[in-house]
Amino acid sequence: MSPQARRDQLIALGLAMVGERPLEQVSIDAIAEEAGVSRALLFHYFDSKQDFHVAIARAQAEAMLECTAPEESLGDPLRILTASMSAFVDFVTDNRSAYMALIRGAASADPAMREVFDHTRSVMAGRVLDHAPALEIEPTPVVEMTVHGWIAFVEQTTISWLTDPLITRDELLAVISSALPALASAVGAVLPTAP
Structure with a gap:
């Protein structure tokens, strides 16, 4: 097995374990045993247990970003947003423990x-801001700040829904998808000449 393939294998095993337990409970010994390698070999690929946990979180974040990439073929920015939010909710639902580890990070x-x-949030915000002109929203610093706040809202609302699903999945999607245009309109109304 090549060094990169072995490293990828160890991260994949870590991701699988995070699906069953919190990240902080994913031990080097358990991964080494599952991979059939020595503990020392694992430290050849990762400087520390924390470095290994960061690699797992990074892989989880990359998978989430890939899954939620905008479907440009949908054309309409609101349909693109709704499709991305649908993919986000499904991803977080399927990877709840691992996603919670990312949020706790x-x-x-x-x-x-x-x-x-921070990188994950920045990519998500950038995707939204890239589509702002199509919604006749100028991506000003105030709008950028609002988009970052909306992303935090989406994360917290989705986590709350997973913990206690008081509404349906479709209602959740409607809430988080409609919140962004509503926030953008509010910013435009309150700060019509925002720099």
């Missing part, structure tokens, strides 16, 4: 874990 004292989270 936002509050982590580890700068590398925080960087994974």
Whole structure:
């Protein structure tokens, strides 16, 4: 097995374990045993247990970003947004434990874990801002700040829904998808000459 293939295998095993338990409970020993390698070999690929956890979080974030990539063929920006949000809700539902690890990484004292989270949010915000002109919204600094706030709203609302699903999945999608245009309109009404 090539070094990259082995590293990928170890990360994949970590992702599988995160599907069953919190990230902090994914041990080096359990991964080494599952992979049939020594503990020392795992440290050949990762500097520390934390470095391994960051690699798992990064792989999880990349998978989520790939799954939620905008479907440009849909044409209408609101349909693109709804399709991406649908994919997001499904991804988080299917990967709840791993996604929660990514969200918890936002509050982590580890700068590398925080960087994974910040990069993921930045890509998501960039996707929305790329489509703003088609919605006749100028991507000003205030709009950019609003989009980042909306992403936090989507994350928290989805997590709350998973914890206690008081509404249907379709109602959840309607709430999170309609919130962005509503926020953009509110920003435009309150700050019509925002720089």
